[in-house]
Amino acid sequence: MAESVRAELFARLREQETAVEPEQIALALAALGHAEPARTPHADVHTAFLANVLANKGTVELARDRGAAVQAIGRYLYQRFRTHKLVAGNDPRLAAMPWRDGGVLPRFGAAENGDSAALSYARLGVAETGAIVTYTGRANPGRNNLLPEDHLVLINREDVVATLEDAWARIRHDTAASGWPRGIQFIAGPSSTADVEAQLVMGAHGPRRWHVILVGDTPAEVLAQASEGVRAPS
Amino acid sequence: MKLASNEFLQASSAALLEEDKAQRRSLIGQFLPLARDAAASAYGDFDALRAHMKRVRRHTMTHLSHYLEQFEEAAVQHGNQVHFVANAEQLNSKVLSICQAHNARRVAKGKSMVTEETGLNELLLKAGLDVLETDLGEYIIQQAGETPSHIVGPALHKSLAEIRQLFLDKHKLGDRELETVSEVVEEARGVLREQFLAADVGIIGANALIAEHGTSMLVTNEGNGDLCANLPPVLIVCTTFERVLPRAEDAMALQRLLVRSATGQPQTCYTSFYTGPRREDDVDGPLETHIILLDNRRSDILASDYSEMLDCIRCGACLNHCPIYIGVGGHAYGWVYPGPMGSVLTPLLTSLEQAHHLPNACTSCGRCAEVCPANIPLPDLLRDLRQDESVQQLKPARWRNGLRLHAWLLRHPGLYRSLTGWTISVLGLLGKRRGAFRRLPFAGGWTGQRDVPAPEGGGTFMRQYAARRRRGGKRG
Numbered sequence: 001m002a003e004s005v006r007a008e009l010f011a012r013l014r015e016q017e018t019a020v021e022p023e024q025i026a027l028a029l030a031a032l033g034h035a036e037p038a039r040t041p042h043a044d045v046h047t048a049f050l051a052n053v054l055a056n057k058g059t060v061e062l063a064r065d066r067g068a069a070v071q072a073i074g075r076y077l078y079q080r081f082r083t084h085k086l087v088a089g090n091d092p093r094l095a096a097m098p099w100r101d102g103g104v105l106p107r108f109g110a111a112e113n114g115d116s117a118a119l120s121y122a123r124l125g126v127a128e129t130g131a132i133v134t135y136t137g138r139a140n141p142g143r144n145n146l147l148p149e150d151h152l153v154l155i156n157r158e159d160v161v162a163t164l165e166d167a168w169a170r171i172r173h174d175t176a177a178s179g180w181p182r183g184i185q186f187i188a189g190p191s192s193t194a195d196v197e198a199q200l201v202m203g204a205h206g207p208r209r210w211h212v213i214l215v216g217d218t219p220a221e222v223l224a225q226a227s228e229g230v231r232a233p234s
Numbered sequence: 235m236k237l238a239s240n241e242f243l244q245a246s247s248a249a250l251l252e253e254d255k256a257q258r259r260s261l262i263g264q265f266l267p268l269a270r271d272a273a274a275s276a277y278g279d280f281d282a283l284r285a286h287m288k289r290v291r292r293h294t295m296t297h298l299s300h301y302l303e304q305f306e307e308a309a310v311q312h313g314n315q316v317h318f319v320a321n322a323e324q325l326n327s328k329v330l331s332i333c334q335a336h337n338a339r340r341v342a343k344g345k346s347m348v349t350e351e352t353g354l355n356e357l358l359l360k361a362g363l364d365v366l367e368t369d370l371g372e373y374i375i376q377q378a379g380e381t382p383s384h385i386v387g388p389a390l391h392k393s394l395a396e397i398r399q400l401f402l403d404k405h406k407l408g409d410r411e412l413e414t415v416s417e418v419v420e421e422a423r424g425v426l427r428e429q430f431l432a433a434d435v436g437i438i439g440a441n442a443l444i445a446e447h448g449t450s451m452l453v454t455n456e457g458n459g460d461l462c463a464n465l466p467p468v469l470i471v472c473t474t475f476e477r478v479l480p481r482a483e484d485a486m487a488l489q490r491l492l493v494r495s496a497t498g499q500p501q502t503c504y505t506s507f508y509t510g511p512r513r514e515d516d517v518d519g520p521l522e523t524h525i526i527l528l529d530n531r532r533s534d535i536l537a538s539d540y541s542e543m544l545d546c547i548r549c550g551a552c553l554n555h556c557p558i559y560i561g562v563g564g565h566a567y568g569w570v571y572p573g574p575m576g577s578v579l580t581p582l583l584t585s586l587e588q589a590h591h592l593p594n595a596c597t598s599c600g601r602c603a604e605v606c607p608a609n610i611p612l613p614d615l616l617r618d619l620r621q622d623e624s625v626q627q628l629k630p631a632r633w634r635n636g637l638r639l640h641a642w643l644l645r646h647p648g649l650y651r652s653l654t655g656w657t658i659s660v661l662g663l664l665g666k667r668r669g670a671f672r673r674l675p676f677a678g679g680w681t682g683q684r685d686v687p688a689p690e691g692g693g694t695f696m697r698q699y700a701a702r703r704r705r706g707g708k709r710g
């Protein structure tokens with residue numbers, strides 16, 4: 001069945017098209033260029049990124065280095081859950097963090113139903129949309145982004161790019177070496193729904209809270225500027 | 235889904251009388267256009283973005299066989315099984331056979347208008363499968379045994395009180411308040427989480443297919459589609475072949491248009507790209523993935539004068555901006571797709587004969603075309619459908635004769651002018667006292683809901699215009 005349906009469809013399509021060499025098609029496509037990115041609230045990519053994360057109802061924090069990041073995670077977990085438990089993918093960058101210094105007890109692997117918090121080390125951050133990008137795999141199983149109550153994300157300063165097009169350039173570069181992952185997820189906020197009475201509620205199916213920690217030497221003013229004019233999430 | 239578009243007139247009359255629902259719709263009609271406008275202007279040059287997307291779509295459609303083949307090849311290389319199906323029946327039986335091959339019992343479904351179109355759930359349920367819609371809006375209407383009233387917010391017609399009662403009846407969870415929106419969402423989260431964890435098969439739609447990488451884009455806020463795509467051991471993506479776009483960047487352009495036009499957000503929470511089954515050392519994800527590409531007359535539409543309709547990205551903006559949709563609601567349209575996009579698609583995907591009322595409901599106000607991110611000339615397509623309708627003689631004879639008379643009059647301007655002049659003077663005299671008519675002969679349908687103002691002195695527009703020109707063409 002499917003074979004003949006396929007053949008018929010392609011025959012119909014080709015009947016209507018003028019045959020053009022693939023090289024010609026590629027040239028015509030390249031000539032179309034790309035769309036313009038959205039305007040961002042700040043010219044500086046890190047300020048814009050943080051401002052958009054906040055606008056997406058995420059919370060943000062700065063950490064000078066991995067040690068500071070561990071401390072920040074420890075504080076967050078204690079305040080939210082009175083626990084030090086955390087699940088994280090088998091990302092070598094995460095394995096190398098000084099967990100004991102922050103009193104955090106990570107379990108490395110895939111998140112399970114009932115896990116309160118999962119941590120991902122993002123591949124990318126996108127200033128244009130305030131999204132972080134993860135690739136599925138051992139380093140970050142897809143379910144870790146989805147099952148826990150809270151999703152914590154580390155993102156290195158140098159991995160924040162300006163636009164969605166920049167993000168894809170990086171994704172192409174990364175995957176040229178490691179192969180195309182099963183899933184690429186752009187995440188921009190806690191899971192939300194407005195399906196009942198058009199009222200926005202967090203934690204529809206996935207995480208109720210989304211906490212992004214920008215790792216690297218970021219002046220505190222950047223966060224102050226990013227927070228200006230953005231309503232704090234309730 | 236069963237087609238009931240031939241009952242459009244009765245259904246819309248009934249809908250106009252439901253005050254509570256009408257009020258709910260008018261809120262949608264006020265709020266969503268404002269949100270869309272704000273998001274579009276915050277973006278920057280939104281019209282340039284629309285024009286760019288249009289060029290990309292034209293290019294893609296001109297070379298569709300090339301891009302479709304490229305998509306298929308890449309998708310297969312990534313380990314997907316790609317199936318082409320011609321119609322609803324084939325799609326449904328393909329899905330069922332995949333489920334049966336895995337002895338599946340439970341299915342978790344993400345939002346997919348395509349499977350609404352094919353009526354997939356009905357078949358799966360009949361075959362004994364436990365199928366749950368997981369998009370909250372879809373879940374609500376599935377539990378209520380209803381159909382979507384809106385392509386983006388399927389349950390926006392339901393009040394909190396109705397949903398509360400529905401959940402109290404359906405979920406055997408003992409005594410509870412369930413009085414706030416948050417409580418309702420929380421309860422659905424609990425029920426659906428179980429389904430995600432236990433499902434043998436996940437079914438999702440796709441917002442775009444990317445030829446270059448053989449991947450499909452899924453855009454949601456709830457993350458339900460992502461849970462369907464990541465937890466069950468088998469994943470089936472149900473979509474249509476013309477969703478294909480050349481590059482990831484083109485999908486990004488589409489996504490920029492979609493989110494702003496649909497909900498006024500600058501960005502949805504989840505934008506994901508799924509590209510096949512679990513890789514060698516992955517610890518999660520489906521073991522088997524299928525992509526089903528449905529035609530269902532789309533290749534006919536592509537070859538017709540209505541091909542631009544295939545550019546629709548299902549954002550729902552034309553619904554939110556349509557005075558008819560806001561007036562009568564989605565159910566009156568009698569099928570999956572309501573509003574302006576539905577009034578074009580329904581006749582094309584089913585039959586003009588059964589759906590010919592829909593193009594006639596359009597007042598040609600043009601708001602849909604003004605906001606359509608895909609720049610589809612919806613009022614023109616609706617006018618062309620009315621033309622087809624007249625060629626196929628689908629209107630009652632009384633209408634056709636009336637139109638023919640009108641056309642004849644227009645070809646005799648002298649007669650037309652004296653006749654309209656006469657009518658205006660008579661109406662002016664008759665309506666002088668009240669200034670308006672409650673009822674007019676031959677226009678009972680129109681005057682049933684509103685008054686017609688009586689003409690004031692000065693004669694017809696043409697006469698006043700001519701007089702003004704004679705006075706020296708001064709503009710007033």
Ligand code: SF4
Pocket residue numbers: 495545546547548549550551552553574575602605606607608609610612
């Ligand atoms: S026709 Fe245009 S406005 Fe309407 S749903 Fe489709 S893309 Fe959106």
